[in-house]
Amino acid sequence: xxxxxxxxxxxxxxxxxxxxxxxxxxxxxxxxxxxxxxxxxxxxxxxxxxxxxxxxxxxxxxxxxxxxxxxxxxxxxxxxxxxxxxxxxxxxxxxxxxxxxxxxxxxxxxxxxxxxxxxxxxxxxxxxxxxxxxxxxxxxxxxxxxxxxxxxxxxxxxxxxx
Ligand code: DQA
Numbered sequence: 001x002x003x004x005x006x007x008x009x010x011x012x013x014x015x016x017x018x019x020x021x022x023x024x025x026x027x028x029x030x031x032x033x034x035x036x037x038x039x040x041x042x043x044x045x046x047x048x049x050x051x052x053x054x055x056x057x058x059x060x061x062x063x064x065x066x067x068x069x070x071x072x073x074x075x076x077x078x079x080x081x082x083x084x085x086x087x088x089x090x091x092x093x094x095x096x097x098x099x100x101x102x103x104x105x106x107x108x109x110x111x112x113x114x115x116x117x118x119x120x121x122x123x124x125x126x127x128x129x130x131x132x133x134x135x136x137x138x139x140x141x142x143x144x145x146x147x148x149x150x151x152x153x154x155x156x157x158x159x160x161x162x
Pocket of ligand 1: 074075078099101102103104
């Protein structure tokens with residue numbers, strides 16, 4: 001059975017209450033339940049995880065080696081300074097897609113620096129909660145093969161400078 005991780009970083013456990021005008025009203029539990037339902041319809045197991053600490057996220061991704069086929073990650077603010085998490089993702093044998101609910105490039109300048117992005121296979125930013133589903137679809141398509149799995153720019157992977 002295909003297994004995909006769904007990891008969320010600091011402050012995302014408070015989705016629904018946290019600045020809803022920015023991040024929306026859906027709770028993380030609702031988003032995780034929607035992902036599990038998405039997986040059930042496709043025969044994909046979803047392993048959901050949230051932590052406020054960088055180390056716990058690294059532990060989750062390391063524990064996924066040999067078990068997960070891919071993962072979706074909203075790293076929260078770690079996207080902008082999480083170098084240890086970046087090194088972890090760069091060394092994983094499975095692909096990670098980065099998701100942000102908000103369009104970080106429309107926000108404060110400190111959010112424009114994306115230190116994980118070059119270690120991930122791609123990013124979805126600014127589309128709200130459906131970004132998680134789109135990221136899961138992208139990982140699933142990669143694993144299924146066929147036209148949607150056709151890769152572009154993968155020769156660049158790991159070569160980008162943050
Ligand atoms: C976020 C964007 C980050 O800059 C911020 O620190 C978050 C949420 C998003 O989903 O839009 O915690 O990752």
